[in-house]
Amino acid sequence: MTQHHSITLHLNGTAHAVSVEPRHTLVDVIREGCGATGTHTGCEHGVCGSCTVLLDGEPIRACLMFAIQADGRQIRTVEGLAHGTILHRLQQAFIDHHALQCGYCTPGFLMLAAGLLEADPNISDDALQDGLSANLCRCTGYVNILRAVRAVAAELRA
Amino acid sequence: MNALPPAKGQVIGHSVTRLEDGPLVRGQGRFAADVNFPRQIFMRVVRAQIAHGHLIAINTEAARALPGVIAVWTHADVASIPPIPFRATRLQGLEPYCQPILAAGRVRYAGEPVAVVFAENPYLAEDAADLVLAEIEELPVLLDARLPPAEFAPGTSTEPAIVRKQFGDVDAAFATAFDVVALDLSVGRHSGVPLECRGAIARYDAAHDVLELHGTAKKQHWNRDEIARLLGLRPHGVHLFEGHVGGGFGVRGELYPEDLLVCLAALRLGRPVKWIEDRREHMVATNHSREQHHSLRAAIDAQGRLLAIDAVFHHDQGAYVRTHGARVADLTAAMLPGPYRLHAYRVAGHFRLTNKTPAATYRAPGRFESTFVRERLMDAIAARIGVDPIELRRRNLLASADMPHARQLDALGTDVVLDSGDYAGLLDKSLARFGWDALQAELRARRAAGELVGAGIGFFVEKSGLGPSDGVRISVDRTGAVELVSGAASVGQGVETVLAQICAETLTVDYRAIRVVRGRTDRIEFGNGAHASRVTVMSGSATHLAALEIRAMALATAAPLLQAQPDELTLARGHVVRIAAPETDLMSLAEVAAHMGPGSPLMIGRTPGLTAERWFYSDHMTYPYGVHLAVVRIDRGTGEIRVERYLVANDIGRAVNPMLVEGQIAGGVAQGLGGALFEEFRYDEAGQPLSTTFADYLIPTLAEMPALDVLVAEDAPSPLNPLGVKGAGEGGINGVGAAIASAVDDALRKPGAITTLPILPRQVHAMLPR
Amino acid sequence: MKPPDFTYHAPETLEQALSLLASLDNARLLAGGQSLMPMLTMRFAFPDHVIDLNRVAGLAGITQTGDTLRIGAMTRQRDLLDHPFVQQKIPLLAQALALIGHRQTRNRGTIGGSLCHLDPAAELVSVMTALGATIEIAGPNGPRDVAMADFPLGYMTPSLAPDELVTAVHLPVPPPGHGASFLEFSRRHGDFAIVSAAVMLTRHSSGHLADAVITLGGVGPVPLRLAKAEALLAGQTPTPDLFTQAACLAREIDAMEDAQIPAWYRRRLAESLTRRALTAAHQSLPGAA
């Protein structure tokens, strides 16, 4: 018989009490249980990075973790980047540099970039490119995504 | 023709940021999976595990018995629904090859829907689908379109049609040719593979007798009409909605079996029905593309000039004919001559079915393939007569003086008339920008130092702006807010921004204040959607015409109120002003709209509203063109190919938003790189698909991208529309296979070495000099 | 692509974990999940029970005692990669870890999880073989140790009884002043390697090579030591020709074949990567030009 467990996900600073089956993936519960549909799935098998969120500050693939494992942990998603009407500098840079077309990969890239830059504001360009090559985008050819993140990295270094 | 706005206007021609981006960067997009309705249930498709066989029985009992399962259907439950039709094609006799929405008696590819399960949640639906057992008696599989045709069904062959086109006296040209160059070439099976899989959410609103379908894309109006017809409904009672679409590239937004199944289920089961395709399904269910095998011969003169091409190709359509009919084969045949002068041409495209996922269009359909083939041919001719490949192309390019050039061919039912172009001029610009001559010296030096490096070229001609028509309605309300409703669709290219820019240019308002509505059948009666790089040309032109009409209406309404003649007035800053005193705002568009409202004394006896709908018609396509240049390095130890540098030069007549054009091109290059080096839908000898995950189907990442330069040229505006625009959606991908193959040949120092795409490291390794 | 139903267990001690493992039928251990989760979402695996090791106390952590490093099985790949001792003293491991997947997967993926999954192309499987690691295993009858070289019994089959689990990996710290290089070939950045080569070299004060270790990943069901080449190198003066000769011996290995990668190509890759890794390892020796 299917078990249901009550857990609490701390999503962008808000506690969400949700009831989950153990087999529910973290990304499904963020989307369906917490209603935060900004995090997307492109493969559900851990390759595309669309589902990237920050778990206790570090980027992970939310399709490769069960929600029940995140009970009590801090999760940040794209919805938590902006402060009210003020966009996060990465969000603004993505707009300014035309780093998105369909926008499906964008939340994953934003969270990946946020994780990389927060962990190392002085990140080298090689490490940045290496890090950003973790996620797939089918529209942009990556050129402008790299440009946008580089611009923010340069601001941080300055 | 109406007035052409200035080449670079207040808004047109500027790289403004996109209207679309705000919600998308905030995670507020509404993609298919984000659409939810109360009491919705979930559909899961049970797919054939066998590539070809008779469907003996389907056991659904165990699935039905699972708590939370609402229904399980097989073909018997949907037998009254006709198969999925195709859009216009000139070929006759394709009807027997259309796909039933659930397999009827026979399965023809692994992944074909054989049953559907409806359950309370997606996890349960998948559990139940696993319990459905299809008993299939296997039949021999046909996996190579070059093999002799077999039986599709009793009395029908797996070759429904041969696409034939011809002009000039081909046999005479070969009889008198200086030499003949022959090639055999293949392009692998790959496709659009957008990052968002498909989705369809249907609900029936009994209160209003309306069936809604969400998650749609690209061709809403045609799809609405067909869904209504197939389900026996009235089109006015069916509404299609397009939310955000995570990439289209040709494959998304066609009418698929699942779209009809969710609609039918919403009607029959009385609850909203949601279906979200998963990635493994996508790889076997959504249209494949590209797989073609070409044999061609060219008759040439002593200078390497083309006299005639005689081409045969085999198009691997997969298991059924889908909505495009034989469009890809048709386009391949029509576009193969490209930018070159050609006196005689004959092509036979064998349109053949195999036991693989059905194929259809993918970005630059028929052109990625034919450019690869034609440019391989040009390289082979250059090698044969011993001239530089660039020089060989110069000798064959059509001149500006030849424009417009009627090809004596038709494509998509219209005559191919190359509308404008300075091919040689763009070639010169590209070579200069790339530093071609210095590059040759650099490559020689690197080769001398032991490196395997080379450069290559692909010249292409695109087609865009497919007619026949598109309409746009613009209205200004009494607050001055501008709304633009278009029958176009958006698959992520920035349609809203581009249309808003065109509208804003004439209305002199801030483009960011224009609300663009698209992809909704309930807001505009007709539409032709977004495909074939048609939106900027067709909907853009219609927008321009509608905006001009709004302007004229506003001036005509304001004139008596301002005691002026309309021709003494113009618009500035969203206000009516006197041409003689343009700095003084006299009346805002909001005020004009208020004067035009119902009940306004000015409007008695007239249709109220500052609203105009205008249609743009075109019976010919526009033909953008361009050059791809590539530098590659081959790793001697592994055969790995690194593309080091890349240039795309693309003349699109007029760039409404250069930043978006460059974005389209960059994205196209990445996809082309995939098709040239990485991506392939592979099958084993039993027809089992081997590329069903993102670990097997290799989409390039940032790490595989070359240093990319894009040259957007506006030397040859199209004479066929008021903006002078040509489509920019497909030039980025078109020549990639051609240019990389050419560069790999050059690096290997073996002209003609590359005959197939994708080019695999192990194949290259086997060709390395020892 | 939704995982099948299962019962979830989250033991907090090793004893609890072992007793669950002993008592439950058709149970799977969940470590970092980076291999198991895709197998579940693709429904390649249908466990009745999943025993999550993430809350078991004491399974994660890195401790250095003398000349061995003990790495808890649940240590994340990222944490091991960032460990200063690994960065400074075990360059082969640092290089291999940097090639595993991507940042997001290294943040979750564990050392023990990857070793037990035992994909023939996995960097950790190959590098732990090269480094001569020892696998620490716990079971109902207490702990036991297995040399990494003996841990794989065959293709993706670890030497583990159904009621046992891996608790740690012990690594002998390689001698100071050794040279190391881990190289691999994959189609895309971050993908599983098709073939990898791990090389460690030590040198006598005379300049002759003392010892060479060459381990190839991805060529067979389990990592392969290129013993003939190691023997050829020992005691010799390192030269490019010598490395070419040694690498040439990779042409004789018994390599796997599949629809995508023929055996001859695996052998060629092994040869090229071995030659390059030998050269790079040699260059990384202190004082090398």
Ligand code: FES
């Ligand atoms: S959806 Fe998680 S990596 Fe693709």
Ligand code: FES
């Ligand atoms: S913008 Fe469409 S997938 Fe990246």
